[in-house]
Amino acid sequence: MIALLLILIPVIGGLINLFIKNESSAKAFSLIVSLIVLAVALGGIYTSQADLLHFDISWMPDLGSRITLELDGLSKILSLLTAVSMPVILIAVYKDHYPDAGKFFGLMLLCQAGMLGVFLSMDALLFYFFWELALIPAYFICSIWGGEKRIQVTFKFFVYTFVGSLLMLVAIIFVYFHTPDHSFALKSFYNAHLTAAQTQWMFWLFFIALAIKMPVFPFHTWQPDTYEQSPTAFTMVLSGVMVKMGLFGVIRWLLPMFPQAASSNSSIIVTLTVIGMLYASLIAIKQDDMKRLIAYSSIAHVGLMCAALFAKQQAGIEGVFIQMFNHGINIIGLWIVVDVIEKQLGTRKFSELGGLAQKAPTLAILFVVMCLANVALPLTNAFVGEFLMFSGLFNYSPVMAGTAIICIILAAAYTLNMIRKVFYGNTVASTEHAHDSSFNVNAALVVLVILVIVFGFYPQPMIDLTRETVQLFITKIS
Amino acid sequence: MAYLVPLFPLIGFLLNGVFRNSLSKGLVGIIGCGAVLASFVVSVILFLDVRAGGALAVQPLYPFIHVANFKIDFVFQVDQLSSLFLLIITGIGFLIHLYSTSYMHDETNDHFARYFSYLNLFVFSMLLLVLGANYVIMFIGWEGVGLCSYLLIGYWFKNTDYNKAANKAFIMNRIGDAGFLLGIFWLLSKLGTANYTDVFANVSNLTPTDITGITLLLFIGAMGKSAQIPLYTWLPDAMAGPTPVSALIHAATMVTAGIYMVARSNALYSLSPIAENLVAVIGIATALFAATIAIKQNDIKKVLAYSTVSQLGYMFLGLGVGAYTGSVFHVMTHAFFKALLFLGAGSVIHALHHEQDMRNMGGLKKYMPVTHWTFLIACIAIAGIPPFSGFFSKDEILAAAYAKNPVYWVLGVIGAGMTAFYMFRLYATTFLGQFRGTEEQKHHLHESPAAITIPLIILALLAFGGGFFNVPAIFGGGQQLHHYLSPVLTAEHEHEIAHSTELMLMGVSVGVALLAAIIALTKYARKPELNEPEGLGKVLANKWYIDELYDNVIVNPLLALGGFFKNVIEKSGIDGFVNGVGGFIQYSSRRLRLVQNGKVGTYILLMIFSILILWLAFWYQATITGFFQKIF
Amino acid sequence: MPIQYYIILAAALFCIGVTGVLIRRNAIIIFMCVELMLNSVNLLLVAFSKMHYAISSANNKGTAAITTGTDAQLFVFFIMVVAAAEVSVGLAIIVMMYRNVHSTDVNFLNRLKN
Known part of the structure; x- marks a missing residue:
């Protein structure tokens, strides 16, 4: 029941929101809807009644597809992320003006519904359905409310993700025909009879689809452009939550479906992702634009998660589970600050910024904390995840871990440079008359900072939340 | 009791950090120095305890990271080495806090508080460092x-x-x-533990x-x-x-x-x-x-x-x-x-x-x-x-x-x-x-x-x-x-x-x-x-020109590599490929579009050709299937 | 007379029609060529119908023939009626076209482009 509500509430709320003309009531309504979703998600985590977490009715019996939704450890943590991030984002942009606000926030809620659907569905067809459902609002939001080059960039985004989706669709249909009972159910997919060669093909089709979404080098170039050009509120959704769909797909579908193929290809993929991490980190150092820097930093972080997944070490996978949440929280925090700066000063370029700490001390402190989380400093949430992931990677291959760990040095370099160039030093023309962030922004950031610190000091509840699912997952893939 | 030692500076950090705009300099100084002094007092007690042969105190506070492969607790260890370092850190730390109240007196209120909050945070971290078990x-x-x-x-x-x-x-x-x-x-990965006692025992x-x-x-x-x-x-x-x-x-x-x-x-x-x-x-x-x-x-x-x-x-x-x-x-x-x-x-x-x-x-x-x-x-x-x-x-x-x-x-x-x-x-x-x-x-x-x-x-x-x-x-x-x-x-x-x-x-x-x-x-x-x-x-x-050496041998090449990735591989390589695919499709569509010239005659001609091709394909069906079977 | 003769004649008429449609630009001539193609098909229909009648009556001596050899002629009449209707519509279109652009050149009407 909770599982169904998690999807239905944002769908209905989003549809209603599309028709609200008044900007402030549209914002208020979407905020209320997102808070209800958050309440439901928390209910899902704390409830002791297991039957509330399942939902299962017939959908297309002829095809063998059912609407099966379930909240397990993985979907709990990801639906929590989705549910937490949406109100935070809405609060952070509450005072910004959006033309056609009703439609904008309605689409955001629909997107949230799609993502929640992806995380909850236990049926391949349903999964694909929600996967696409989450993307459609994305296209509209980017192409209508985006930056100058939005059409071009949305086109690129569209082509990339659509290629991925199609590859995945092909693979889903192929596997479907080889399931023992001609069903789209997750269990049937796990037990599909495929020859070794077919498994390889299907593995790569799925992997590329998910790799584009994550994104993993070299399928990542849509990401910085899209992050740069989309409206920042949506960039937060995109990078905070939507890229987790790719990692989620690997955990829920790819690895348990093709454990052998995953093992035989793991060295290629881990090498690729580690190269991608270094590559993205080095590019991030050379960026002159806050959004692009954060985008590349995100590529590096997601690369680590992907590498840790394919390393298939238990500690690493536990790290990935909690890091998916933590990364979402941290990067949303960074985007909020970028958004404030861009809206207020009209630029994101380091060369045109400086000395903001004198004018906006509160913003500076909150931003520094988020940055420290981004470099995975101990006692911030990201440290726990990265520590576990690196230790898993080390078990898999010390050389890979040794190479990948260079990224934490590079991460410090680019993140601190960003702080220095934007907040420290003397004020420049653009920041001369800057003022501190408004109350709603501070509130959103404080919520995130509290999450960062609480889960940095005491991460065990989150590890416990996902423990059983990780156990199951490990037995399935080994 | 060991947890008190880092707790005081942490409180000092929070107080000075959060209320940095409202506290007076005197109060900031008292909080900052007082926190470290309190830690010092506790440290002395701990030191005397250890010196008197008190049991080796390993105090778990709470589980920090418990996963299947290993368990890491938030745990403090007070022994001869750490108690000695505690004394040095809190003792000298206190003296320097005291010194700072005068040295930093020219700073404005909020920066003065910021300074002391950082200093307290430092003492806190340093105490964690030496106390950790x-x-x-x-x-x-x-x-x-x-x-x-x-x-x-x-x-x-x-x-x-x-x-x-x-x-x-x-x-x-x-x-x-x-x-x-x-x-x-x-x-x-080798021992499944990071506790000093367990590591040294194994x-x-x-x-x-x-x-x-x-x-x-x-x-x-x-x-x-x-x-x-x-x-x-x-x-x-x-x-x-x-x-x-x-x-x-x-x-x-x-x-x-x-x-x-x-x-x-x-x-x-x-x-x-x-x-x-x-x-x-x-x-x-x-x-x-x-x-x-x-x-x-x-x-x-x-x-x-x-x-x-x-x-x-x-x-x-x-x-x-x-x-x-x-x-x-x-x-x-x-x-x-x-x-x-x-x-x-x-x-x-x-x-x-x-x-x-x-x-x-x-x-x-x-x-x-x-x-x-x-x-x-x-x-x-x-x-x-x-x-x-x-x-x-x-x-x-x-x-x-x-x-x-x-x-x-x-x-x-x-x-x-x-x-x-x-x-x-x-x-x-x-x-x-x-x-x-x-x-x-x-x-x-x-x-x-x-x-x-x-x-x-x-x-x-x-x-x-x-x-x-x-x-x-x-x-x-x-x-x-x-x-x-x-x-x-x-x-x-x-x-x-x-x-x-x-x-x-x-x-x-x-x-x-x-x-x-x-x-x-x-x-x-x-x-x-x-x-x-x-x-x-x-x-x-000029310090043996080591800084210049590092700049030229490590930093600049890395930056150059980053620039190369950014401007060449990213722009011309991957994006070039992706945009190339897109560009090729756009180009070929533009060419293909010319076929649609709006003249009915052309369409009919194409129709006729297509029918002819289909007819031929039908005629030579067997040959064609054979051909494809041979390929795949 | 062997069936081949009819087929060849019909094919020739059809090809003439096709060629006419393809190479002429005057709408009226194209229209006539379309009619020509239509009639070549009519001719084939009648010819095959007759042929089938002849074969079946040769095979089933004494018994009643399956077909009378005239069903196709019925179809042909039907087609001719439809064609007449088409002509009336088609000519009307051509007249309208002439009124609008003062030409019956079909290449003039290339607005399907783009």
């Missing part, structure tokens, strides 16, 4: 102190150079931290390769934190921070974390001759290298910074030759006299309104008597002249080095000579001769207020008498520190050299130090070195 908690403190160092170096954040120095410090430390982390992962389960690998990786961390070759260049730049910060973080406490870690892991290091030798070689190399640079520096803080690097090198030499007590002892005495030196320098800088160049000082003896006398005591202590504290600790290291390999001893004595030389050059140039500053400065010259001089006097007493905590057997001493630490430093090598040899060695090193000190005094008291150096001196003044 496993490597992960140590690492938390380890990175925490790195963060505070970063924040405090960049405390005056309007100055871009300071910020760059702060970044440099953090990034170089991160290089070490990466090694440290890998070492922890190695331990976890050392026998590790192969020699494992031990060497782990110790070397951990040592990379120590190199970063304790500013050893090749990761030392951040420390001199870190002098950008306020002087009390330099005294506390970059001299007395944080930089000795590497020594603490190696000493803590003595059970591992003593099993790996490779690691021990490397530690000793890096230590002595750093000691000498930094000393040569210190000789030609003119910035009073830079001299002290290189002196710190050099002294840390001695401590690593001691660790490498197995004289763990000697190193820890030197950490202690060094904390006394180096904090004193920095605070004295701060007093001078404060009096001269932020003048740091020694060439513009001179003759301060008569204007600032307390500062002068305490500074002189510290100079004698660091030069290793008996019976000041530095003599005892340095001699213990040198004697152990001689037992291990006389070459270490010879190099060590050369280094000791250089130490005495640059310290007395500093002393002579600053305090002796005539004042060379502006009339304006001369007019304002005065002795510093009590908040500054009291810590100086206390530290001067310690710098003088600190050596008597561990008087060697040769002087009939009881080696109290040695006995006190023996439960934790079980792996200590007993250096067996005859008393006569030891006396001779002492005589030589003291003689060299005295000689160097006298040369420096006679040379610089009358005629300070004011001209720009030439030849080798220029190379030394």
Whole structure:
């Protein structure tokens, strides 16, 4: 029941929101809807009644597809992320003006519904359905409310993700025909009879689809452009939550479906992702634009998660589970600050910024904390995840871990440079008359900072939340 | 009770940090100093408890990371080693907090509070570092102190150079931290635990390769934190921070974390001759290298910074030759006299309104008597002249080095000579001769207020008498520190050299130090070195051009690689490919579109051709299927 | 007369029609060519129908023939009726076209482009 509500509430709320003309009531309504979703998600985590977490009715019996939704450890943590991030984002942009606000926030809620659907569905067809459902609002939001080059960039985004989706669709249909009972159910997919060669093909089709979404080098170039050009509120959704769909797909579908193929290809993929991490980190150092820097930093972080997944070490996978949440929280925090700066000063370029700490001390402190989380400093949430992931990677291959760990040095370099160039030093023309962030922004950031610190000091509840699912997952893939 | 020690500074940090706009300076000072004083009191109680033979207290607070492969608790361990470090950290920390209330008084309210909150956060992190009962908690403190160092170096954040120095410090430390982390992962993957007690109990389960690998990786961390070759260049730049910060973080406490870690892991290091030798070689190399640079520096803080690097090198030499007590002892005495030196320098800088160049000082003896006398005591202590504290600790290291390999001893004595030389050059140039500053400065010259001089006097007493905590057997001493630490430093090598040899060695090193000190005094008291150096001196003044070397060999190539990735591979390579595919499709569509010319005739013609092709395909169906079957 | 003769004649007429449609630009001529193609098909229909009647009556001597050989003629009439209707519509279109653009050149009407 909770599982169904998690999807239905944002769908209905989003549809209603599309028709609200008044900007402030549209914002208020979407905020209320997102808070209800958050309440439901928390209910899902704390409830002791297991039957509330399942939902299962017939959908297309002829095809063998059912609407099966379930909240397990993985979907709990990801639906929590989705549910937490949406109100935070809405609060952070509450005072910004959006033309056609009703439609904008309605689409955001629909997107949230799609993502929640992806995380909850236990049926391949349903999964694909929600996967696409989450993307459609994305296209509209980017192409209508985006930056100058939005059409071009949305086109690129569209082509990339659509290629991925199609590859995945092909693979889903192929596997479907080889399931023992001609069903789209997750269990049937796990037990599909495929020859070794077919498994390889299907593995790569799925992997590329998910790799584009994550994104993993070299399928990542849509990401910085899209992050740069989309409206920042949506960039937060995109990078905070939507890229987790790719990692989620690997955990829920790819690895348990093709454990052998995953093992035989793991060295290629881990090498690729580690190269991608270094590559993205080095590019991030050379960026002159806050959004692009954060985008590349995100590529590096997601690369680590992907590498840790394919390393298939238990500690690493536990790290990935909690890091998916933590990364979402941290990067949303960074985007909020970028958004404030861009809206207020009209630029994101380091060369045109400086000395903001004198004018906006509160913003500076909150931003520094988020940055420290981004470099995975101990006692911030990201440290726990990265520590576990690196230790898993080390078990898999010390050389890979040794190479990948260079990224934490590079991460410090680019993140601190960003702080220095934007907040420290003397004020420049653009920041001369800057003022501190408004109350709603501070509130959103404080919520995130509290999450960062609480889960940095005491991460065990989150590890416990996902423990059983990780156990199951490990037995399935080994 | 151990958790109280870091708790007070944490509370102080939160109070000062959150209410920095509303608290008055006096209150901020009371909170900041009071928090550390409270920790100090608790530390003393803990120390006495441990000294009285109290049970080894390992106190789990709560589970930190419990996963299937390993369990890491938030757990504190109070034993001989950590309780000693607690005393040093909170004791000297308190004195420096007190000093800061006066030194930083010109700052505005909120920045004053910010300063104290950072300082408290630092003490908190440092206490975590030494209290942690496993490597992960140590690492938390380890990175925490790195963060505070970063924040405090960049405390005056309007100055871009300071910020760059702060970044440099953090990034170089991160290089070490990466090694440290890998070492922890190695331990976890082999033993499934990072608790000191469990690790040291199960050392026998590790192969020699494992031990060497782990110790070397951990040592990379120590190199970063304790500013050893090749990761030392951040420390001199870190002098950008306020002087009390330099005294506390970059001299007395944080930089000795590497020594603490190696000493803590003595059970591992003593099993790996490779690691021990490397530690000793890096230590002595750093000691000498930094000393040569210190000789030609003119910035009073830079001299002290290189002196710190050099002294840390001695401590690593001691660790490498197995004289763990000697190193820890030197950490202690060094904390006394180096904090004193920095605070004295701060007093001078404060009096001269932020003048740091020694060439513009001179003759301060008569204007600032307390500062002068305490500074002189510290100079004698660091030069290793008996019976000041530095003599005892340095001699213990040198004697152990001689037992291990006389070459270490010879190099060590050369280094000791250089130490005495640059310290007395500093002393002579600053305090002796005539004042060379502006009339304006001369007019304002005065002795510093009590908040500054009291810590100086206390530290001067310690710098003088600190050596008597561990008087060697040769002087009939009881080696109290040695006995006190023996439960934790079980792996200590007993250096067996005859008393006569030891006396001779002492005589030589003291003689060299005295000689160097006298040369420096006679040379610089009358005629300070004011001209720009030439030849080798220029190379030394420019720090052997190591910063330039790093820039050109590591930083710039990496940046160039990043630029290449950004502009070439990303834009032309991957994006070029993707856009190329798109472009090709667009181009071909544009061509294909011309077929649709709107003339019905063309369409019909195409239709007819298509029908013909289909008809042919139908006709030759068998051939075509055969063909495809052959291909696939 | 062998069936081939009819087929060849019909094919020839059809090809003439196709060629006419393809190469002429005058709408009226194209229209006539379309009619020509239509009629070639009519001719084939009648010819095959007759042929089938002849074969079946030869095979089933004495019994009643399956077809009378005239069903196709019915179809042909039907087609001719439809064609007449088409002509009336088609000519009307051509007249309208002439009124609008003062030409019966079909290439003039290339607005399907783009």
